[in-house]
Amino acid sequence: MSLVRRGLMLPFIGFLSSCAVSVHDYKQRTPELDLSSFFHGQLEAYGIVQDYRGRVIRQFKADIVADWSDNKGILDEVFYFADGEVQRRCWQLTKDGKRYSGTAGDVIGTAYGEASGNALNWRYTLAIPVKGKVRHISLNDWMFLVDENNLINKASMSKFGLGVGEITLNIHKLSNDAQRELSPDCSLALINRTK
Incomplete structure (x- = not known):
């Protein structure tokens, strides 16, 4: 590539990177999102x-039971796909002010997120089975609280920096009381023992 072309591309690349959305762009939006609430x-x-x-x-449809004790939380998720597949995920979460971290069995390493206003942005890598092989897919996961009982979740999936898909879901809070018990392998007692 010639020096002239490179010189023209650098400002354009800088412009594109300055267009990235930040969770702080939503700091004035309400209602305020607090995962533990x-x-x-x-x-x-x-x-x-x-x-x-x-x-x-x-x-898919998902059944979610969640519980918190101080700054530790559990999300016990059961996903029912239209093709009959059932998947389970147990998120173990830690809250530190407006920052969150989390682990789950199919999450590679630790997920990190930050809340501001009505939004939260997570970034993590998920191990997803695809045609008999497990692929590590990067997720840029956004949550937006619409009202006290409804949240929109949209996650962009990428591999090697290239977009491979999106997940969109509406999460509705039914009650502050769980309608089923947490799964035996997904409880606050397990978090407190491992930390």
């Missing part, structure tokens, strides 16, 4: 998975 009790979610072209490739 919204994700407490019984919740349900309905969502879709889209491929890189935007085509819907999966639909």
